[in-house]
Amino acid sequence: MSAATEPLRLLIADDHVAFRDGLRALLGTVEGLEVSGEAGSGDEAVTRAAALQPDVVLMDVRMPGLDGIEATRRIVATSPHIAVLVLTMFEDDESVFAALRAGARGYLLKGADRAEIVRAVRAVASGEAIFGPAIARRLMAFFAAPRTSLAPQAFPELTEREREILELIARGLNNLAITQRLVLSPKTVRNHVSNIFSKLQVADRAEAIVRAREAGMGGERREPPGA
Secondary structure (H helix, E strand, O other): OOHHHOOEEEEEEOOOHHHHHHHHHHHHOOOOEEEEEEEOOHHHHHHHHHHHOOOEEEEOOOOOOOOHHHHHHHHHHHOOOOEEEEEEOOOOHHHHHHHHHHOOOEEEEOOOOHHHHHHHHHHHHOOOOEEOHHHHHHHHHHHHOOOOOOOOOOOOOOOHHHHHHHHHHHOOOOHHHHHHHHOOOHHHHHHHHHHHHHHHOOOOHHHHHHHHHHOOOOOOOOOOOOO
C-alpha cells in the first residue's frame, strides 16, 4: 500500500472501557481509518503515543492520574506531528481553553455522531483546527464578549482552577486551608498542586511561591500557612 493510501492510525485514550469499545467499533469500519491502540489513562496515552506514533489521538479530558490536558501537552511536545482531538463530555471554558493551550487541534463532545467524528479526525490529521457546534458557539461567544483588560495573564499554561490554587499558595495557605476555602477534596487539591509544580517546573512549594510572587500573585493578602 502506498503512503498516499495508508489509513490514518488512531489511538483512543479514555478511562471508560465501554466507551473505547464503542468508539473502536464505530470507527473500525470506516475506510481509511485504523484504530491502532487504546489507553485507559493519561500516562498510558503518553506512553502508547510515543510507541505507536499514531496520526491522531482521540483524547478524553478527565482520566485517573495524568489528565488528558497534561497528556496532550506532553504528546505534542515530544511528537508535534501527532494531532490530538479531544473527545469529552466537558464543555466548560476552562477545559476547552486548557486543551487548546496544551496543543489540541480539535474539541468535540461525546454526543457527536460518527460522521462528525470522522470528519474531525480527518481534518486534524491534515492540519486543520476543528470544533463541534456547541464548542464553536462557546468560542465565538467568548471572543465576542467585551474585555475589560488586555493585560497578559500570568502562567497561561495553568487552568483557571490551578491559577486560583497557585494564588492561594502564594498567599501562604497550605493544602488543608485550600480545601476548606475552595470546598474541594484533599485529593483534588493534591492533584492540582502536583500539576502546578509540574507545569511550572518547580521542585517544591517554596519555589512555586517565589515564581508566583515574581509574577505579581499573592500580593494583595498575605495569610499565615494555617489560614
